[in-house]
Amino acid sequence: MRLIGIALAATAVALASPASAQVAARWITLGTQGGPIPLKSRSQPANVLLTGDGAFVVDAGDGVVEQLAKAEVSLQEVKAVLLSHLHFDHTAGLFGILSLRWQTNIASPLAVYGPPGTRTLVDGILAAMAPAVRAGYAYPGEFKAPFEPGVTVVEIRDGASFDLGSTHVTAAKNTHYTFTPGSADDRAFESLAFRFDGPGRSIAYTGDTGPSQAVERLARGADLLVTEMIDFDRTVAEIHRVSPNMPVAAMTGITIHLRDHHLTPKQVGELARVAGVKSVVVTHLSAPAITEARASEYLREIGAAYPGPAVIANDLETF
Amino acid sequence: MRLIGIALAATAVALASPASAQVAARWITLGTQGGPIPLKSRSQPANVLLTGDGAFVVDAGDGVVEQLAKAEVSLQEVKAVLLSHLHFDHTAGLFGILSLRWQTNIASPLAVYGPPGTRTLVDGILAAMAPAVRAGYAYPGEFKAPFEPGVTVVEIRDGASFDLGSTHVTAAKNTHYTFTPGSADDRAFESLAFRFDGPGRSIAYTGDTGPSQAVERLARGADLLVTEMIDFDRTVAEIHRVSPNMPVAAMTGITIHLRDHHLTPKQVGELARVAGVKSVVVTHLSAPAITEARASEYLREIGAAYPGPAVIANDLETF
Numbered sequence: 001m002r003l004i005g006i007a008l009a010a011t012a013v014a015l016a017s018p019a020s021a022q023v024a025a026r027w028i029t030l031g032t033q034g035g036p037i038p039l040k041s042r043s044q045p046a047n048v049l050l051t052g053d054g055a056f057v058v059d060a061g062d063g064v065v066e067q068l069a070k071a072e073v074s075l076q077e078v079k080a081v082l083l084s085h086l087h088f089d090h091t092a093g094l095f096g097i098l099s100l101r102w103q104t105n106i107a108s109p110l111a112v113y114g115p116p117g118t119r120t121l122v123d124g125i126l127a128a129m130a131p132a133v134r135a136g137y138a139y140p141g142e143f144k145a146p147f148e149p150g151v152t153v154v155e156i157r158d159g160a161s162f163d164l165g166s167t168h169v170t171a172a173k174n175t176h177y178t179f180t181p182g183s184a185d186d187r188a189f190e191s192l193a194f195r196f197d198g199p200g201r202s203i204a205y206t207g208d209t210g211p212s213q214a215v216e217r218l219a220r221g222a223d224l225l226v227t228e229m230i231d232f233d234r235t236v237a238e239i240h241r242v243s244p245n246m247p248v249a250a251m252t253g254i255t256i257h258l259r260d261h262h263l264t265p266k267q268v269g270e271l272a273r274v275a276g277v278k279s280v281v282v283t284h285l286s287a288p289a290i291t292e293a294r295a296s297e298y299l300r301e302i303g304a305a306y307p308g309p310a311v312i313a314n315d316l317e318t319f
Numbered sequence: 320m321r322l323i324g325i326a327l328a329a330t331a332v333a334l335a336s337p338a339s340a341q342v343a344a345r346w347i348t349l350g351t352q353g354g355p356i357p358l359k360s361r362s363q364p365a366n367v368l369l370t371g372d373g374a375f376v377v378d379a380g381d382g383v384v385e386q387l388a389k390a391e392v393s394l395q396e397v398k399a400v401l402l403s404h405l406h407f408d409h410t411a412g413l414f415g416i417l418s419l420r421w422q423t424n425i426a427s428p429l430a431v432y433g434p435p436g437t438r439t440l441v442d443g444i445l446a447a448m449a450p451a452v453r454a455g456y457a458y459p460g461e462f463k464a465p466f467e468p469g470v471t472v473v474e475i476r477d478g479a480s481f482d483l484g485s486t487h488v489t490a491a492k493n494t495h496y497t498f499t500p501g502s503a504d505d506r507a508f509e510s511l512a513f514r515f516d517g518p519g520r521s522i523a524y525t526g527d528t529g530p531s532q533a534v535e536r537l538a539r540g541a542d543l544l545v546t547e548m549i550d551f552d553r554t555v556a557e558i559h560r561v562s563p564n565m566p567v568a569a570m571t572g573i574t575i576h577l578r579d580h581h582l583t584p585k586q587v588g589e590l591a592r593v594a595g596v597k598s599v600v601v602t603h604l605s606a607p608a609i610t611e612a613r614a615s616e617y618l619r620e621i622g623a624a625y626p627g628p629a630v631i632a633n634d635l636e637t638f
Contacts, residue, residue, distance in 0.1 A: 093382075
């Protein structure tokens with residue numbers, strides 16, 4: 001289902017049909033909003049990487065299970081979930097993945113990769129599931145197997161690398177979190193970008209980030225850069241409009257966060273140019289009301305720094 | 320957004336515009352699927368009751384936050400969530416409600432009403448949220464208030480009654496759970512139906528249930544009965560098709576569950592007739608591929624027992 005009809009189909013098809021399409025991984029943008037305020041036009045941040053080895057969910061915003069169904073990817077196919085960071089617009093759908101797996105009798109293993117904090121997140125979800133697991137389908141004589149959700153948590157940090165079948169994954173710490181250097185929180189938490197090197201194709205995913213040399217290095221030469229983007233001025237104006245009475249301290253904090261922890265179109269172009277990627281897909285759009293004209297404006301700003309092909313993604317597009 | 324175009328609009332509009340529309344509560348079917356296997360055509364079970372006092376979510380399947388946004392109901396307006404029972408197709412979206420409330424700075428109180436097990440469910444979700452709450456927006460000097468999610472849990476059982484503003488709510492134990500009578504699980508768990516008596520309008524909601532005299536009594540004379548429904552034969556056939564290798568014991572158990580814990584169209588009609596309700600909306604559709612012809616068939620079967628107006632709901636319809 002196309003939620004906003006930005007007319008960039010020709011470019012999107014070109015990206016979606018590389019010469020190696022028969023073997024190369026496909027990337028589906030399940031939700032292209034930059035959260036966390038729910039929108040009717042775009043779903044919360046989520047993606048799925050499809051390879052010959054299965055489906056790998058990359059960030060899992062609210063409704064990811066429904067978006068997977070719309071993309072015709074079954075929960076049975078999902079072998080792993082990768083979380084870039086802990087903000088709930090990227091994790092709120094994990095409860096649905098874990099709980100509906102159990103309720104639909106999916107016993108195959110699921111790996112959840114994510115930054116520090118992911119184990120507590122998953123443990124809390126499993127604890128929340130306990131009463132319903134015990135109640136089961138609730139008919140006399142029901143056989144209740146021990147609760148084995150089949151979930152393995154792997155907490156990862158900057159520099160982590162691991163394989164998802166024939167796809168090699170590398171993680172790098174980006175700049176979405178900028179705690180006071182050396183503070184307890186700075187030591188405890190990380191926000192990550194990922195790179196997927198599979199047969200025939202390399203895809204770099206920024207996660208949420210501000211400008212970051214680590215992300216530039218991670219994305220170097222990738223066939224596809226999947227990047228976040230913010231329309232800073234319009235997003236700040238929208239927050240003022242929606243929350244006119246927000247305390248000044250809170251508004252200041254959000255403004256700092258939006259300014260330092262996200263990429264403007266110009267910064268997206270600079271990242272793509274410096275990294276030398278072959279194509280760009282823009283998702284996690286922190287911007288109100290993205291019309292066709294507005295999307296063209298963003299692409300012009302990106303194009304001023306980066307000469308390669310770039311598209312503004314919609315929900316449920318394949319690249 | 321209309322996901323399936325069943326052409327019953329005239330009837331739906333008639334239900335949606337009673338003489339007392341200016342003051343009467345409105346019921347929006349956010350997700351009309353009978354879960355738990357995700358579909359592309361219908362969202363997981365969820366509803367919202369809108370009154371002059373706010374928005375009250377009734378069951379909260381995966382993606383409920385997104386569906387609320389599509390219905391133009393903000394999280395800020397949601398004053399309570401009512402859970403009919405613990406199956407995850409009815410609860411998987413609760414993580415999204417609680418976590419995105421926090422991340423979007425909604426500090427107003429939220430009450431979560433549900434059967435025994437609801438407190439453990441909510442406690443697990445709050446525990447899962449802890450690392451992200453601690454990390455916050457992650458900029459130097461961020462002020463982090465103590466974690467006060469503003470959530471009150473009220474566990475309710477058969478016969479519970481309480482007020483949501485000017486709307487009086489009554490709960491009754493239905494037959495969706497049929498544990499061995501007197502067993503520990505039977506004492507521990509309940510599945511509930513709800514009745515909402517507000518100014519100018521009474522709405523009964525079956526939750527998931529098989530035939531139940533308690534639900535018949537609860538719904539007596541209601542202006543609107545919102546009821547679940549199963550197409551038993553086609554649902555069983557679909558499970559055989561999708562899971563041909565399911566162990567016999569599991570298949571037998573699911574068949575018992577589907578047979579005893581849900582209402583066929585005929586049983587929906589009988590419930591509506593015995594209860595003497597003034598109109599019927601059918602949701603939580605456990606049935607594959609609901610075409611217009613199929614919907615008409617269900618309505619004929621309901622109509623054989625119940626002479627009043629009835630509609631098969633789609634996602635995001637208002638009644």
